[in-house]
Amino acid sequence: MADVNRGIKERDERIRQLKIEYQKFKERHLKLDMSRGKPGPDQLDLSLGLLDCVNARDGYITQDGADARNYGLIDGISEAKTLFAEILEMDKSQIIVGGNSSLNMMFDFITMAYSHGFSPSEPWSKQGEIKFLCPSPGYDRHFAITEYFGFKLIPVDMTPYGPDMDQVERYVLDPLVKGIWCVPVYSNPEGITYSDDTVRRFASLKTAAPDFVIMWDNAYCLHHLTDNHDKVLNLYKEAAACGNQDRVVTFVSTSKISFPGAGVAAMGASPQVIKEVRRRMSFQTIGYDKINMLRHVRFFRDFNGICEHMKLHAAVLRPKFDVVLSLLEKNLGGKGIASWNNPRGGYFVSVNLLDGCAAKTIKLLKEAGVVMTPAGATYPYGIDPHDRNIRIAPTYPPISDLQMAMELFCICAELVCLESINNIQ
């Protein structure tokens, strides 16, 4: 019987039990961090060979004969462009290989639009109060970039097929709505992959702003957890077919393929947009770390090499996701107080509790030594209007810790939800 339908007496008894269990956990003085999508050390070990594959013996000359140790090649070495072109399914001439962080490339892109404008338009800083669409729940660091520049963040509901395109189509009639954040494959946090119809509606979107940008963060396009791979339609191709190629900017990195913080990031866009970004880069830097690009190409060899490598990640991650999902099912399943996704890839499990129960649950967890992503973090301004969404990041802790943390999570979530039902009734 679902908890919502139990009598108050039964609920009070269950609350009493849960409090005892919670107290027991508290006395174990746990110290677990489930807050960020960090690979675990066992995943990092998969790329150890990358560390020293560029060395004095094996050389440091690129396929075009450039010395990767010296200045030059501002937008990356040729073989790295080839690799990222295949990942992003774009022409090599439309790829810029950057530094260690795709987030930094996104930040730089928004900064460029702010100070100098994007495409043929005026700088955003001179166009009034800019607004940006934020499909929610979504990635807090995306929203934060646009918040930093003082843009008004507009939440857009997520559906099982991607952002609610009816809402998007309505919002973009406002010329001050300049863009949208998207994680099209295994979205953060819900693990949703945008449907073909969603992508086509993005491609043909009639925007009032000529300088509207779709920030297409393809962070998890290779991060499958099963053999049943999600695949998103190529937005750039679809948009180009509608004459809208300049509005699509795609990003990807190897942060969760090789080493977070010591990986390689890349972006792809139309020839016109790439030209504008390259121009800005010519003022910004003399070039990015080409030795690290060469390391990656040498270690992974090619696109197939990366795909094989991702199977090794999946083998490490699948059991961790299974722990999370099976404990959610065992402890919260059928009780009518929580729902969650069952992602085929990505880094997160997204749980929705009863309205008003997320912040309290996370507070209880914290008091017992388990740190989660803050409640609301997946919404613009950190405010979840329903106070219900919690992002679980199962990748970093060892399985034994994960089990403990999830047992505790389920206790806290049920406790808070039952008390909430009591308060309402």
Add this chain to the structure above:
Amino acid sequence: MADVNRGIKERDERIRQLKIEYQKFKERHLKLDMSRGKPGPDQLDLSLGLLDCVNARDGYITQDGADARNYGLIDGISEAKTLFAEILEMDKSQIIVGGNSSLNMMFDFITMAYSHGFSPSEPWSKQGEIKFLCPSPGYDRHFAITEYFGFKLIPVDMTPYGPDMDQVERYVLDPLVKGIWCVPVYSNPEGITYSDDTVRRFASLKTAAPDFVIMWDNAYCLHHLTDNHDKVLNLYKEAAACGNQDRVVTFVSTSKISFPGAGVAAMGASPQVIKEVRRRMSFQTIGYDKINMLRHVRFFRDFNGICEHMKLHAAVLRPKFDVVLSLLEKNLGGKGIASWNNPRGGYFVSVNLLDGCAAKTIKLLKEAGVVMTPAGATYPYGIDPHDRNIRIAPTYPPISDLQMAMELFCICAELVCLESINNIQ
């Protein structure tokens, strides 16, 4: 006898000879690049051990126990901060270790001031037409950053002691003058080190703008060519003593110590400024490449290790500078048409020809296959008001190439200067 004093007949005869010599060079179809301050491959070989000193066997854990392969530590690993703190002579808490490019850190700083303001003031983008002081000849990429943002660039004359401080003190009475670019040790291109008096006048400068910034690019502070080391006074300490600590932002990198493009950059500033930069970084990135930081600390060990390493660079570079200086002396010395510096460090020899002769000389060189830094590049907007300054970068070519290029340089310079004398008289 100086060429300027010769008779026209003698000059014509010399011009005829020079033209023959030039023609001979042209027929050799040279292809030499002396345009940028790039280390030569022999210098890069000095750091080969750096490439693979972080590896599976020797580990990747920092002295504080962090896994350098994973996310975290947004402003750098502790041991890298220690190293850069010693180089910049600042407290470790005031150091941010960044990515591979100090130019990028400078660009980001100016970008921050532009969009969000610096210190407690309004964003520069909202304060009207910003002006920036550019000691000239100077570094073209510095000037270009401030030109990119549309600031008005104001040239300031260089003296043998640094920028002309009388001019600086006058200009900063204008509240729209927001800052100045400085290369205080072995300046680019003249190899001048600022005198103690210059530094003290910077420290106590009475600026109308509360958000005035001294962009103190200490690029060459370790790049001695002789045992007779130049040393600049610690501007931060001097400024702090005057209560002006928030106006000093210092930068340095290992680009020309280890690998250009694969080195590590750092900045140092007051606690208040560092706090502001860290805040911006928290939106911009999850962190820089810590594995590369660890490589550098492991390879160089400490400040003394870097100083020893710089002696190896000097041993490679000194003969190259000697070629340039001895050929200048041999071919142009005492002719009254050219003057140059004799730097004790840095990457350049700066030559001043007769007024109006730089662009033509560089054009002749180019037509014979030798690329130099474009004439005017060392001045704001690429315009040398005297058209006389040429920056020679002796570091990259092998000595045999350098000899050829310098022989040709002297031919072209003398030819252009003599023709110019003829035209005037």
